[in-house]
Amino acid sequence: MNSGSLDAPIALLLSGGLDSCILLGHLLEQGRWVQPFYVRSDLVWQREELAAVGGFLQAVDSTRLRDLVILDLPLRDLYGDHWSVTGRDVPEATTPDNAVYLPGRNVLLVVKTAVWCQLHGIGELALGVLRSNPFADATDAFFDDFESALARAAGNRVHIVRPFAGLDKRQxxxxxxxxxxxxxxxxxxxxxxxxxxxxxxxAERIAAFRLIDVDDPTEYAAGQVGMK
Ligand SMILES: [Zn+2]
Known part of the structure; x- marks a missing residue:
């Protein structure tokens, strides 16, 4: 699932969620040196996400894990009264996957991180994107084009890799x-x-644990009422 050399560090965008955290564990298990990133955009879940990132990194402590780099990319000025900023009318359990699309999300997440990689000589940036990702900014074509545009600007190419792109949530x-x-x-x-x-x-999280018949260890304020 990856072709990078073991000694070359790979950057990884962490959100604190299941997919990117599992990808971290997977890369370390493969013997990779990992440079983790978190992009701070001042959205309503940031405090909890960032705490989760810190806790998870500490728990999987490895000599091949570099210190977390936090990049600031505030989006409140751009997103205005969007639910991700106000916390109002947040898409509920029954909404379709595309209800949670954040405008320009992958462009915004990747751009600063990829330039950091260019500046620090890291040639690969991993994202925890799954096969089921429904968004146009998570396709092969999008990442190929984006990678090329960045390389054209700076010379050295950062390969945007998605080791889980062929896998579904259960896998x-x-x-x-x-x-x-x-x-x-x-x-x-x-x-x-x-x-x-x-x-x-x-709802997606609750469903994810059910997929593998593992008791969901999460404490939910409303109990496990969501289903997808
Ligand atoms: Zn929730």
Whole structure:
């Protein structure tokens, strides 16, 4: 699932959610040196996400894991009264996957991280994108074009790799079964610092644990009411 040399570090965008955290465990298990990133955009779930990222990194502590780099990319000026900024009318459990699309999300997440990689001589940037990702900015064509545009601007190419792009949620969850998944965070409407249990992403999380018949260790403010 990856072709990089073991000694060359690979950058990884972490969101604190299941997919990117499992990808971290997977890359380390493959013997890769990993440079983790978190992009701080001041969206409503940031505090909980960032705490999850810190907790997970600490738990999987490895000599091949570099210190977390946090990049600031505030989006409140751009997103205005979007639910990701206001926390109002957040897509609930029954909404379709595309309800949680954030405008320009992958462009914004990747651009600063990829330039950091160019500046620091890292040739690969990994994203925890799954086969089921429904968005146009998660396709092969999008990433190929984006990678080329960045290389044209700066000369050295950063390969944007998606080791899980051929896998579905069940396969990814199975890969991560032995990781401390209780420390991950997926909610877009945190309640009192914990998962709300009723938003689109909580429903996806609840369904993900059911896929592998593992007891969901997550504490949900509303109990496990969501289903997708
Ligand atoms: Zn939630």
């Amino acid at each position: 990814v969850m199975a890969l991560g079964k032995r990781l401390p998944l209780d420390l991950t965070f997926s909610c877009i409407s945190p309640a009192g610092g914990i998962h709300c249990g009723i938003c689109n992403k909580c």
